[in-house]
Amino acid sequence: MSRIGKKPVPIKKGVEVQVAGRQVTVKGPLGQLQWGLVDGVNVEVKDGHLHVERASDIPRLKALHGLTRMELHNLIEGVTTGFERTLELTGVGYRAQVKGQDLSLNVGFAHPVSVSIPKGVQATVDKQTVVLVKGIDKRLVTQVAANIRGIRPPDVYKQKGIKYAGEVLIKKAGKAGKK
Known part of the structure; x- marks a missing residue:
């Protein structure tokens, strides 16, 4: 059982x-x-x-x-109490801003990426590099946060990208090179 x-x-x-x-x-x-x-x-x-x-x-x-x-x-x-997920943007020039019901992300692409935030979820930006996703539906909040993270997942070699707050990335060594 x-x-x-x-x-x-x-x-x-x-x-x-x-x-x-x-x-x-x-x-x-x-x-x-x-x-x-x-x-x-x-x-x-x-x-x-x-x-x-x-x-x-x-x-x-x-x-x-x-x-x-x-x-x-x-x-x-x-x-x-509601649910919330915090995302951190790490990288030179990486930033986010909210424009109405859209979240605009500058994460190393040639153009800003726009993410539409569905009803029932609120996205706020703190210090341009921290995105807080809140709502009452846990499934919807976590899915929106996963969609945002999926735009630029964290890179274990360069330590850049969008990651969850508290997510630990273990840095990998690059190529060793020829001797």
Whole structure:
């Protein structure tokens, strides 16, 4: 049995959870999120907690049992505190700026790269080299951050590129050369 799926999800103060058919809706101070349930996985609200149960021990349902529990936990966390990812731009002349709903990046290409920020996600720039991506939907926030990082992933040889804050890059030695 899934150890993660068995754990009940505590519902924080100020959060309202509704289970209607195969749809779970979570409302909180920061907004509202929804999650669709798969057939065979059921959710019920008891004593201020969400309990996730599966119908059988089919391997597919075992996998979805823990996933559903964590997604519901992320929904509750998102509507109460939100999620954020911090990206750092490292390199000579690398900088970022926000223009409306677009993020403009100068990261060593001949032209600035523009990234469209979807609704529900906010991007702010601090000191021209630190980009903060915030929102209530964890999947959306992490996907936007991954898309931004994918424009110029960090290079382990030159130590340049866009990396997550706290990401450790181990510098590799270049070619040794002929003797």
